[in-house]
Amino acid sequence: MRKESSTNLENEVQINASCGMAYTLDLIGGRWKPTILWRLLNCGSLRYSKLRKSMPNISERILILQLRELENDGLVSRMIFPEVPPRVEYKLTELGLRLEPVLRLLSDWGDANRPTGD
Amino acid sequence: MRKESSTNLENEVQINASCGMAYTLDLIGGRWKPTILWRLLNCGSLRYSKLRKSMPNISERILILQLRELENDGLVSRMIFPEVPPRVEYKLTELGLRLEPVLRLLSDWGDANRPTGD
DNA sequence: CTCATTACTTACATTTATGTTAGTACTATA
């Protein structure tokens, strides 16, 4: 939950409104969003259970939270199939797909510049 | 301060080690780092006081904290001039400069895709 | 009736990020 007013929030809002970089990072940042976006980018469309199994260390609560945020930000769409047991598929929206070059560059830069493990 | 062990930290370490995107975002993410990096990128070298005056809403403590983290991560260098009053200049290292295309792409994407204010 | 499957939700707890306020050492200048 977020407070309705706090210096913290005011700063966030103001920076996101004035700095494109901060805005983009706010959309894709956080512990798990990069991984989620990467999976959706590479798989096209993923059922919730499959996405979850591909990320063994995230808790269900957090996964759902992140998916909801991505959905609210317009990057991911959620499609419910009226079946039993339920089936819900997530995929990138058009806006989300537009992130592809950004995600690839971030990934490449990290792989190229991360200190090696030896 | 960070705990020496927690699921939270373990997840962070593990993701950063396996996902280039997460690693990059960890370096440049957070409330103020994008702005700091942007200033240094455009100004070349900045004295602490000038940097601070260009960011009226950040508290000194946080600014110093972010600068220290950027320095520890090798993106920013800190040069002390033995004068009185003290003078300290910050600038991007070679590694930091390598981020330029990443930062520009993030900035351009945000400016292009941020919902307009009307 | 019992159990399994799916996509969640709820209540709670901990960890991390960010912010506030005051203070420091040094020296030049008035």
Add this chain to the structure above:
DNA sequence: TATAGTACTAACATAAATGTAAGTAATGAG
């Protein structure tokens, strides 16, 4: 002596992000 400028630091406080454990509704299979 008092004041101002610089680049910080310390103690404290709050907000936000992340994690844990358990529970739910619907239905088909056995």
